[in-house]
Amino acid sequence: MSKLAKAPVFKPFTLALIQLGGISANKADNLKHAREMILKAAGKKPDLIVLPECFNSPYGHVHFPVYAEKIGFVPGAPYDVAQSESDSVKMLSAVAKEIGTWLVGGSIPERDNDKMYNTCTVYNPQGDLIALHRKVHLFDIDIPGKITFKESETLTAGSSINFFDTEFARIGLGICYDIRFPEQAMILARQECHVLIYPGAFNMTTGPLHWELLQRGRAVDNQVFFSMCSPARDLTAGYHAWGHSMIVDPMGKVLSEAQDGEEIITSEIDPQTFIDTRAGIPVTRQRRFDVYPDVAPASDK
Numbered sequence: 001m002s003k004l005a006k007a008p009v010f011k012p013f014t015l016a017l018i019q020l021g022g023i024s025a026n027k028a029d030n031l032k033h034a035r036e037m038i039l040k041a042a043g044k045k046p047d048l049i050v051l052p053e054c055f056n057s058p059y060g061h062v063h064f065p066v067y068a069e070k071i072g073f074v075p076g077a078p079y080d081v082a083q084s085e086s087d088s089v090k091m092l093s094a095v096a097k098e099i100g101t102w103l104v105g106g107s108i109p110e111r112d113n114d115k116m117y118n119t120c121t122v123y124n125p126q127g128d129l130i131a132l133h134r135k136v137h138l139f140d141i142d143i144p145g146k147i148t149f150k151e152s153e154t155l156t157a158g159s160s161i162n163f164f165d166t167e168f169a170r171i172g173l174g175i176c177y178d179i180r181f182p183e184q185a186m187i188l189a190r191q192e193c194h195v196l197i198y199p200g201a202f203n204m205t206t207g208p209l210h211w212e213l214l215q216r217g218r219a220v221d222n223q224v225f226f227s228m229c230s231p232a233r234d235l236t237a238g239y240h241a242w243g244h245s246m247i248v249d250p251m252g253k254v255l256s257e258a259q260d261g262e263e264i265i266t267s268e269i270d271p272q273t274f275i276d277t278r279a280g281i282p283v284t285r286q287r288r289f290d291v292y293p294d295v296a297p298a299s300d301k
């Protein structure tokens with residue numbers, strides 16, 4: 001791994017999550033509504049806006065191939081949005097530029113040759129597509145009588161850990177089921193991320209028990225801010241999302257939480273909490289790499 005660039009100085013900022021409702025079978029309508037909600041969120045003057053997992057498509061195997069878009073992003077290379085074949089990328093880029101705000105574009109089904117991914121794209125306030133994360137851990141679960149889902153029937157897993165730098169923080173990315181793998185969050189934290197953002201869509205079985213627990217757990221383990229943004233619950237849809245989009249601080253305190261309908265929530269992200277947590281409970285300096293293997297990036301050793 002090449003040496004990591006130094007993380008930006010962590011500065012106060014406002015984070016907004018859009019718990020998007022009304023995701024229908026019509027992609028153009030979904031993009032139009034997402035755009036309207038981004039404009040509405042911008043009225044709260046946030047520095048960073050987040051959309052939920054699978055925001056342009058209903059969630060399900062039958063839908064992924066129909067809604068999948070070619071993005072063609074190559075990490076480290078400039079991306080020309082004007083040449084993009086993705087309507088979602090074009091909309092997100094244009095609206096990020098229009099409002100002059102950082103935007104984490106939830107996720108969409110992405111097609112790359114014969115493979116499909118669950119993919120999150122990130123835009124700077126100039127509208128440039130600057131980062132992309134493909135869900136690393138596919139949602140394959142089977143809880144008899146409750147929920148069976150196998151994303152791997154149609155999707156391919158991503159194979160990289162991703163973060164991006166803003167002028168106020170280093171922000172790590174994951175998508176939904178990725179949260180169940182503490183290693184991913186731990187590596188992002190070791191790569192000096194201050195805030196981890198995972199668009200997600202838990203369900204009515206695992207949501208009530210695990211949604212908050214996992215976010216508070218990852219926040220406390222890593223002493224970072226942690227946030228998941230869900231679609232609103234729609235009982236007429238095939239997949240019933242849990243909702244409850246949430247922002248958690250490094251002490252594990254829930255700063256803001258949505259209910260289950262369409263809603264925009266915001267929180268002030270205060271670096272002092274990050275500093276105080278790490279000073280008061282100094283686990284970042286108490287690790288016993290003599291007892292267990294180090295997971296820090298090789299370049300840091």
Ligand SMILES: O=C(O)CCC(=O)C(=O)O
Nearest residue numbers: 139176177201202203206
């Ligand atoms: O882990 C869970 O319980 C839900 C995960 C999920 O819905 C997803 O990855 O899309």
